[in-house]
Amino acid sequence: MNEITHIGRQGLEAAIVKGITLVLILLLLAPIVMVVLMSFTAGATLQFPPPGLSLRWYDEVWSLLAGPSATIARLAESLAVSLQIAAATSVVCVLAGVPASYALVRARFPGRGFVEEMLGLPVVFPTVVLGVALLMLVSQSGLDLGMGQIVIAHAIIGLPFMMRNCMAAMRGIDPVLQEAAKTLGASSLRAFVEIVLPLAREGIVSGALLVFIISFNEFTLSYFLYTIDVFPLSIWLFQQSNTSFSPAIFAVSTLTIVITVAVILAVDLLAGRKR
Amino acid sequence: MSVHAAMARIGRSSAPTSGTVGSRRTGWGLALLLTPAGLLIGLLAACSLVILRLSFGTQSAEWVSWSLGAYATLLDPYYVLIIVDTVWLALLSAVITTIVAFPIALYMTRTPSAFMRRMVLVCIMLPMVVSLLVQSFGWMAILGPDGLLNRAVALATGQERIISLLFNRTGVLLGLVQTTIPLAVLPMAAALGSIPIALEEAASVLGASRLSVYRTIILPLAWPGIAAGAVLVFGFNTGAFVVPLLLGGLKVTTIAVLIRNEMGPLLNWPLGAALSAVLVVLALGIQALNRLVAPHGRHA
């Protein structure tokens, strides 16, 4: 790669593009950075700059998580529910997305384009409508699905993200490898398990992780489908922000940010290793 | 899959006379592979039907009666205005997002450092993935009365003047742009990345200035990706709910917020359903635009 002779990749133009990009990214990340920053405030309000730095709000959140508390109850329960929903959603998306991705990557059949289009539909389908309609369906059917109703809702919107990662990984696998496995005595299923699954593992895991954080942070569907027994963290945060607005919320938010960043970095690391 | 293999055997044992045997065999396997995902998508379709049914009902007899009343109500200027305003807000956000995304996409395709490229990708993904609720707290800390911006202005000008960007259209627009940046950047970067550097060099050798290289080479060739991203953001933001709910401070009402109000507190299900139907048609219709502006726009 001889970058030096490439016009626009060096000198003033490149510097301008880089400068603009960095400023824009700073702006994009500003609210997230701000949340993290303010969670360390020593004050009791969102006053900026903070009067001092302290861990007092983390201390408070810790006591909320660890011990029973009268004021802001159920934080620990909400966190657990959100993590469970996210994990279950990932599992559902893997079970639905992996075989479907395989079918779309390998098979040529009439209507394939249509099927692919349909599977991408949840990305553009208005989430509010999905939430409202699922609520109607559930209440009409009278079924008590527990957290299942949120899991299914999240799985619908997570599926395209799962499949995008999965299909990208599977496209890179030469079908000849499976044929080779078959001539060596592996059945179709065995060849899939021995060859396709390990080679697509990075894509499947990235997809599952992505679905995990999408579900973990999701608000709209949870907002329509939560119940008293199934009370995800995003709904907990929403209620707290409407009632008592204290920097403790920022500490909890920072917690979700840390989880999200960790998972995104993991996805990126996986993608990087593939290259 | 094991059934797939079994079907393969059954398909073969019937005397193979033509290529149709193969296609019948794979047909069964395909159906099985697509079933789980099909169930999820089927549920989405069922939801659409439920909404459609409810929109033709009358209040408190939604499942049994038939009426066009809800749609008639939508013709009221109040609703028409909100629908138009929602589309306008989405369109505006798409334009701004596209402009903001361009330098970022350009940088991602041009930087020689793979590390920087990945870091930028992570950074633009975060605003989309991190809970908007959490980010709205951050915006409050920045734009709120006691926040960063007002403090900075006060320090600079020496006088206390509250600039309010929060809980109005500006705040909503800000949120809409911020959360959809990756939707615009990714197809754009794919399109920019597929332009051979040799084309730019050839244009330069032929005497084009850098500006005209952008105008005559880069923009036209990247157009499918740019358009695909813009349309995606446009369609996505017509359904905006969390952003106006949290950053609009009840002053900005979009179709989605209206649906929530009708379905929830106001208990007017037919009207909420009719609004939902309109929203679905809008969102999917805008997405269909993709085909018109960018025939190869399947980048994202």
Added chain:
Amino acid sequence: MSESVPILQLIDVSRSFARGVVRAVDHVSLEVFPGEVVSLLGPSGCGKTTTMRMIAGLDHPSAGDIRVQGRSVVDIPPHRRNIGLVFQSLAAFPHMNVRENVAFGLRMQRVPQRAIGERVDKMLDLVQLPPAEFAGRYPRELSGGQLQRVALARTLVTEPKVVLFDEPMAALDRRLRDYMAIELRNIQKRLGFAAIYVTHDQETASAMSDRLAIMRAGRIVQVGSPVVVYRSPASKFVADFLGDANFLVPQSVDSCGDEHNLVRVLDMVLKVPGERRDGRGQPIVMCRPEHVALSVRPIEGGICGAVVASQFKSGAHRWQVELPDGQQIVAQSTHDLDFGALPDRNVWLTIHAEHARLLQQ
């Protein structure tokens, strides 16, 4: 040979694509005997790869039968046919190291772990990849020739009855390919498996095989030992495909019984072997360059021509000679020829009639 039972039989096998519009394989019949190497040889698109895939079970015949040791296998899926296949791309599993790659087939056969280790080691030694050095390496860390050996070991370790080779050496350079061909032949002789070698490279095919099956447009046009097919090609296509050949249009052909013909070419009358079949196209005389003799002095019964080009290749001279009627003919000899004294580079040329063949175009 007569009492030997074929290990593999193709009986009238056809394969059509696109609802019968395209016939990739057209009524192919072939028998392969134990311990024999047969090359399926033909230009790309002649149906040889499809034929091979049908034998392996990766494709299904539209008509006809495939039998292994006398039993039809068309209803048996590939993983239970025990037919080995070395792929053109070699298809080494990228996520498995050499040992895991070679052990794969044994694992599928549920061979006990201990026995797998021993057999893999033995096989790696056989293909000259010492396990101590190579067993732990991954395919991306191997050269083309080493990958070749891994693919071979992986296929042979399960002891298949028939091994199919799909041009596995196409990616190697000439020298390595020749070396591998010899080594492959040695291993084959040692283990005694029957093999079908699919290729468009006639040199490797001739060097490796007991018999050649020449394919063209979905059909097998000739089967025979490399020597027979080279010397007595069944058609102009075969003659042209296998080595270099001169084709001369005779002025007259007269049968003289005993499978010979009196052929008049230019001013020569040659007694050429070959059957004259009526209604099968234009007769044509084929002779190999090494059966055309040149002389700087007039020869009785020879004809005069002018040397228009000459080259020295692989230890032999090749001369291109233009005849008085404009036809060109190539002669080959290991002897030097002194053109210095030649006016207008004129030479006299004779054809060894016994080595020429009368063919139908």
